[in-house]
């Protein structure tokens with residue numbers, strides 16, 4: 001089922017957000033704060049976060065990727081949407097305040113997923129070529145990598161606005177990675193597993209909570225890790241087969 005060649009150590013391509021560090025929680029905390037403030041403004045219809053999500057997804061699609069403006073803008077747009085719908089005058093200062101609230105997401109240092117550095121260190125010392133393919137805003141992702149001191153574990157770090165099958169294929173070509181002798185490890189079925197499976201890579205899903213945008217059915221066989229340490233077990237076991 002998993003076509004790992006036995007000669008060379010397989011390459012391992014990690015995802016970053018909600019695979020090695022928790023970022024979803026940062027956004028959820030801000031969303032809850034936003035909801036509370038919107039309720040105080042009289043905009044409590046039970047759908048505020050759904051509307052916010054729709055604007056957020058639309059922004060990602062409009063700008064063509066996960067740029068840092070998408071989420072803060074969505075907060076401002078949601079506020080504006082409710083003002084117009086409820087025929088309330090838009091307070092520009094309030095709108096700017098909500099945009100700034102969204103921007104605070106990028107100033108918070110994310111928490112490390114348990115064992116993340118231990119697992120990276122183990123795999124690095126065991127001689128596995130480690131790579132990071134992270135989706136998001138270039139400056140934000142680099143800053144976070146430095147904050148949590150994970151940048152030194154990877155041979156190559158690539159930050160892309162969007163993960164697609166073509167992005168995985170190009171990355172493997174650039175780094176001379178044989179997809180059949182490589183693993184993709186990530187929390188998103190859509191972004192980390194399905195694209196990898198399409199080019200013949202092996203996938204390990206680390207099911208940490210992620211954003212609605214990421215939900216998708218699996219297109220093939222993959223492994224599920226209860227914790228990051230399981231990844232070592234799976235990779236070493238497959239090598240011995």
Ligand SMILES: [Mg+2]
Nearest residue numbers: 015017018187
């Ligand atoms: Mg992720």
